[in-house]
Amino acid sequence: xxxxxxxxxxxxxxxxxxxxxxxxxxxxxxxxxxxxxxxxxxxxxxxxxxxxxxxxxxxxxxxxxxxxxxxxxxxxxxxxxxxxxxxxxxxxxxxxxxxxxxxxxxxxxxxxxxxxxxxxxxxxxxxxxxxxxxxxxxxxxxxxxxxxxxxxxxxxxxxxxxxxxxxxxxxxxxxxxxxxxxxxxxxxxxxxxxxxxxxxxxxxxxxxxxxxxxxxxxxxxxxxxxxxxxxxxxxxxxxxxxxxxxxxxxxxxxxxxxxxxxxxxxxxxxxxxxxxxxxxxx
Amino acid sequence: xxxxxxxxxxxxxxxxxxxxxxxxxxxxxxxxxxxxxxxxxxxxxxxxxxxxxxxxxxxxxxxxxxxxxxxxxxxxxxxxxxxxxxxxxxxxxxxxxxxxxxxxxxxxxxxxxxxxxxxxxxxxxxxxxxxxxxxxxxxxxxxxxxxxxxxxxxxxxxxxxxxxxxxxxxxxxxxxxxxxxxxxxxxxxxxxxxxxxxxxxxxxxxxxxxxxxxxxxxxxxxxxxxxxxxxxxxxxxxxxxxxxxxxxxxxxxxxxxxxxxxxxxxxxxxxxxxxxxxxxxxxxxxxxxxxxxxxxxxxxxxxxxxxxxxxxxxxxxxxxxxxxxxxxxxxxxxxxxxxxxxxxxxxxxxxxxxxxxxxxxxxxxxxxxxxxxxxxxxxxxxxxxxxxxxxxxxxxxxxxxxxxxxxxxxxxxxxxxxxxxxxxxxxxxxxxxxxxxxxxxxxxxxxxxxxxxxxxxxxxxxxxxxxxx
Numbered sequence: 001x002x003x004x005x006x007x008x009x010x011x012x013x014x015x016x017x018x019x020x021x022x023x024x025x026x027x028x029x030x031x032x033x034x035x036x037x038x039x040x041x042x043x044x045x046x047x048x049x050x051x052x053x054x055x056x057x058x059x060x061x062x063x064x065x066x067x068x069x070x071x072x073x074x075x076x077x078x079x080x081x082x083x084x085x086x087x088x089x090x091x092x093x094x095x096x097x098x099x100x101x102x103x104x105x106x107x108x109x110x111x112x113x114x115x116x117x118x119x120x121x122x123x124x125x126x127x128x129x130x131x132x133x134x135x136x137x138x139x140x141x142x143x144x145x146x147x148x149x150x151x152x153x154x155x156x157x158x159x160x161x162x163x164x165x166x167x168x169x170x171x172x173x174x175x176x177x178x179x180x181x182x183x184x185x186x187x188x189x190x191x192x193x194x195x196x197x198x199x200x201x202x203x204x205x206x207x208x209x210x211x212x213x214x215x216x217x218x219x220x221x222x223x224x225x226x227x228x229x230x231x232x233x234x235x236x237x238x239x240x241x242x243x244x245x246x247x248x249x250x251x252x253x254x255x256x257x258x259x260x261x262x263x264x265x266x267x268x269x270x271x272x273x274x275x276x277x278x279x280x281x282x
Numbered sequence: 283x284x285x286x287x288x289x290x291x292x293x294x295x296x297x298x299x300x301x302x303x304x305x306x307x308x309x310x311x312x313x314x315x316x317x318x319x320x321x322x323x324x325x326x327x328x329x330x331x332x333x334x335x336x337x338x339x340x341x342x343x344x345x346x347x348x349x350x351x352x353x354x355x356x357x358x359x360x361x362x363x364x365x366x367x368x369x370x371x372x373x374x375x376x377x378x379x380x381x382x383x384x385x386x387x388x389x390x391x392x393x394x395x396x397x398x399x400x401x402x403x404x405x406x407x408x409x410x411x412x413x414x415x416x417x418x419x420x421x422x423x424x425x426x427x428x429x430x431x432x433x434x435x436x437x438x439x440x441x442x443x444x445x446x447x448x449x450x451x452x453x454x455x456x457x458x459x460x461x462x463x464x465x466x467x468x469x470x471x472x473x474x475x476x477x478x479x480x481x482x483x484x485x486x487x488x489x490x491x492x493x494x495x496x497x498x499x500x501x502x503x504x505x506x507x508x509x510x511x512x513x514x515x516x517x518x519x520x521x522x523x524x525x526x527x528x529x530x531x532x533x534x535x536x537x538x539x540x541x542x543x544x545x546x547x548x549x550x551x552x553x554x555x556x557x558x559x560x561x562x563x564x565x566x567x568x569x570x571x572x573x574x575x576x577x578x579x580x581x582x583x584x585x586x587x588x589x590x591x592x593x594x595x596x597x598x599x600x601x602x603x604x605x606x607x608x609x610x611x612x613x614x615x616x617x618x619x620x621x622x623x624x625x626x627x628x629x630x631x632x633x634x635x636x637x638x639x640x641x642x643x644x645x646x647x648x649x650x651x652x653x654x655x656x657x658x659x660x661x662x663x664x665x666x667x668x669x670x671x672x673x674x675x676x677x678x679x680x681x682x683x684x685x686x687x688x689x690x691x692x693x694x695x696x697x698x699x700x701x702x703x704x705x706x707x708x709x710x711x712x713x714x715x716x717x718x719x720x721x722x723x724x725x726x727x728x729x730x731x732x733x734x735x736x737x738x739x740x741x742x743x744x745x746x747x748x749x750x751x
Binding site (some may be wrong): 023024027037041043044069070072083084085086087088089111217218220221222223224225227228229234236239253255257259260261264265 | 462463464472501502504506507508525526527528529531533537538540541543544546547550551555556558560562563564565566567568640687688689
């Protein structure tokens with residue numbers, strides 16, 4: 001059992017949860033994730049380790065509660081516990097001192113970006129962080145990322161915070177200006193965003209790393225559910241990733257596989273929503 | 283009951299038939315197919331054993347169960363003694379009695395099989411093991427051994443790990459099993475469906491180990507949460523039995539389409555995560571009318587029979603050789619056929635055909651014919667030119683095998699691996715690191731439960747010797 005020591009809401013449906021997991025806290029590196037299962041009979045969910053405190057023996061997870069299972073996970077109160085947390089899994093991020101790097105985060109991807117920015121900053125990189133969301137309500141971790149970055153740029157689709165538009169806007173400007181062009185780009189967020197970033201950096205040949213979030217069951221390589229096409233090879237995101245060279249990833253294939261259970265998910269949502277509605281009606 | 287029968291009287295008894303659930307009923311649920319023998323059937327079958335001097339059956343058993351002795355006790359209706367003998371040799375008798383390929387092991391060498399039917403050793407093992415589970419009060423209590431003060435870490439809670447743990451605990455060593463998944467049993471739980479091996483059986487076998495003082499820690503991934511060097515510094519010896527690992531891909535067009543599963547994902551969703559089993563299970567699984575399973579081993583049979591139970595109208599095995607070469611157990615093939623599974627033999631997949639929106643619509647196949655034998659001793663299938671055809675399918679499951687998982691070995695640089703990434707271990711299971719032993723699929727590649735158990739037993743003996751040096 002893994003005790004929940006804090007559980008705060010950062011944005012709509014986005015929780016920051018701190019759990020007691022001493023072994024994982026000691027072993028984890030930036031870029032790695034855990035497999036979480038709330039209770040007997042529940043689904044196993046992969047979640048990025050946002051941060052860790054080896055001395056306190058805790059790990060921090062940022063959880064977007066959109067599916068039936070993640071909603072139940074974030075409903076766990078402080079003092080409550082999660083039955084299964086296994087990890088750290090996946091390869092750690094390859095961190096080096098590139099000099100100038102751009103870190104791009106969209107929505108909950110911003111949370112996944114956080115440990116990368118932290119590790120890149122520790123390695124002495126000069127970081128420009130660009131984060132975005134639909135509106136100001138979906139922009140998270142701005143203060144924390146701002147403290148680690150030389151520049152922090154924010155974009156929102158409705159213009160309610162930072163500049164109006166997408167994260168690719170400021171990134172395009174950076175790339176176009178030889179005085180600011182990054183040597184490496186890290187991008188984490190929705191698949192279309194990562195694809196757009198990859199397309200922008202391909203031509204100028206800027207090394208670009210993305211962190212992928214395919215469907216995953218065991219997280220240890222056994223089931224092969226998380227396979228993605230990278231270059232000419234089929235890779236398993238859990239053991240070969242979750243980070244890959246963005247210029248080689250088949251984003252369309254990934255995006256398509258992520259919809260595999262859309263119908264089944266919708267049916268389950270309907271069932272849950274229905275129950276809630278009935279409770280309210282009472 | 284008497285066991286003083288003459289050989290002639292023994293020879294006159296016919297081999298028992300295992301009572302089974304009717305095929306049309308069981309192909310819609312996950313109830314265990316084999317219903318177990320009645321007491322009368324079990325004793326009569328045991329009396330068929332000639333108690334021959336040659337003991338060929340024991341030689342055919344990878345864990346060396348004292349088969350004539352436990353059968354003799356059963357034939358005399360002395361179940362406590364039969365159970366005692368069995369428990370002394372085999373940590374998981376109720377599992378072995380259900381999933382071992384007896385027809386190619388103990389029963390293949392039975393003297394009675396030379397003329398007629400071999401003694402149904404597997405059924406008898408199951409009978410005695412099940413009796414023992416139901417009658418703990420009837421068993422002679424196992425005395426707790428004198429603690430040796432030595433500790434052993436076992437990596438993986440599958441058949442090899444459980445067997446080794448049981449043997450080592452019996453010697454008085456303090457054993458801790460580390461399991462990467464959230465539950466025990468390894469492949470026994472995530473891989474083998476309940477209609478062959480009910481989860482309750484695994485739970486009970488594991489409970490026996492716990493009572494012997496074995497500690498099991500789930501959610502600990504050796505190679506990630508803790509490393510082999512860390513275990514080596516905290517324990518006096520280590521046994522690695524972390525299983526086979528990554529699915530082997532087919533490397534054909536379309537294998538990443540929606541609706542294409544690797545066998546382990548399909549089985550794990552249903553067996554470990556209870557998808558499709560309960561209305562309120564939170565793990566989804568795809569259910570389609572036409573399911574094609576590629577492969578001819580036990581895993582392929584488990585997938586196709588599971589697909590049938592999830593509602594497939596056409597559940598098909600596609601295998602590139604003929605039925606004679608199929609590695610699956612004869613009984614699983616028979617059960618699958620009875621349940622309406624179609625066997626499409628001498629057929630190899632060459633591509634998976636998509637619908638416009640990225641789902642599987644068909645498995646493109648090519649007919650094969652058998653040529654001369656290859657390195658595996660089986661006749662090599664050769665493609666017949668111009669024989670391509672499309673098999674309509676909404677789900678395609680790849681059950682062609684697995685390759686070594688690099689997760690543990692990548693963080694243990696001193697561990698010598700072979701060219702396939704499997705751990706190199708000597709006959710007793712010792713690896714290139716002193717005090718670190720290995721067995722099961724991570725050493726031998728994908729094999730059977732009983733071979734893994736044999737490795738566990740041998741390695742435990744070697745570890746015991748090592749600790750007493």
